[in-house]
Amino acid sequence: MSWETVIGLEVHCQLNTKTKAFCGCSTAFGAEPNTQTCPVCLGMPGQLPVLNTVAVDKTILTGLAINAHINLESKFDRKNYFYPDLPKGYQISQFAVPIVEGGYIDIPTKDGGEKRLGVTRIHMEEDAGKSMHEGLDAVSHIDLNRSGVPLMEIVSEPDMRSSDDAIAYLKQLHQLIRFLGVSGADMEKGQFRCDANVSVRRKGDPFGTRTEMKNMNSFRFIKQAIEFEVIRQIEIIEDGGEVVQESRLWDSVKSESRSMRSKEEAHDYRYFPEPDLPPLRVSQQEVDAIKAGMPELPGQLRKRFETEYGLSSYDADVLSQTRETAVWYESLVAAHPADPKRCANWMANELLGRLREAGKDLSDSPVSAKRLASLLDRVGDNTINGKSAKDILDDMMESDDDADTIIEAKGLKQVSDTGAIDAIILEVMQANPTQVEGYRGGKDKLMGFFVGQVMKASRGKANPAMVNQRLSELLKG
């Protein structure tokens, strides 16, 4: 019997506004507990919310980037439940008429194609505070600095058919949101959190009963949780049981999920229109202005890098991962316009690799685009070979010297003089008569040995192309 998995995702994404959704409190992360609160976000009686204009703009921008419809009039509702980190006893959200409806995210498929996954809606709402339980016996501690921080909730259609689909969707969405600059989307800080609705059915059947896996904030956990849940549901059904619709919590330590019974009772949210907020109206002109300011998106950038600079799809992908990487790459190309592919190779493989090892971000790279370009110029004009260039880059990571200074100081200038190269080759041949005989007897593979010996004898400075050419001539005898 063939089973099919059906997954829909809800992503809660914190908008990176300076202030909260409905009051003038700071949203800065990491402040002393409860120092960024006011009567509005503490739910004191008689306080009125006033919506943050930038939160609206950022949600619209996100909607436009997924080709969604923007509702020029949308509404706010109250979602009622009791929890200590929700001081008002309700969350202001958008239920009946969200600001964004429709749209889609395209994910790459294994066969090199694309699969289109629908987005149902994006609505604005406010975050709750933070509850802390660790090390406490009979009590919990509440920090309300996060209470009222603006969120957008991005709800997908149940279009995903595997945990791989789900992760691909989340990665595309995560990248897009960071490109748009609407959220830090730092998963460890809870700025990008995911609920997964999972059900299984026999192929061709209607949807099965779904369960909701709550509040996961790592791609790895989401994948594990979905896979665990699929197996759990199939086992229940194959044993003749029925899946119960419920919320479940993923325990990343035990690698299993458990039912959140207490949430069940509270599931009756009794939504009703928020009487403190009139309808939100935006004009088509405002929407058009936001659209005009939209940055180039990752997909567009990747395609442009391939066509404009002739990059492989792999390099184009690596260099369009974040807006910062793309901007850095293009400033490198501007400083070393002779060879955009060389720029891509050196940035993607050498520089980013070294930064990763050093545990650094591109933003604190000790080597600037201009300095890397000064090195690539010397590779381009054959002053140094690739091997020396890598050593020089190592030095540049540790010092402020430019490429020419290091080349001079270390005497790394490439030897491209035929006489000098020939002399080294003859020396190597004299020292290895057996190999010379072997090569002449037809062992072509010994060429690699000779190249290695000559490069070593030249302390890596010989021009490799010339070494190859002169070796094959001199070895002929």
Place this chain on the structure above:
Amino acid sequence: MDIDVKKVAMLSRIRLTDDEAAELGPQLANIIGYVEQLSSVDTGGIEPTAHPHDAAMPLRANIVTNGNRRDELQAPSPKIESGLYVVPKVIE
């Protein structure tokens, strides 16, 4: 109109005895019956009113206007530890 008074009470975090629930049931049903008269009005062709004012929502600039008033704002709270509100345990 049959109302699950116990459930409504639970959702509202109001503790009721069985006697109180029995007394409140018919009263709540009466209130709903009274309001239900509205459904006899023909509202065909009338736009739903989500809000009594026709005004659009005023928006707030994204500028920090509130400072740290923790001491003052926490003064009425029954229990505070290291600046955190202390509540009965709520872990799942």
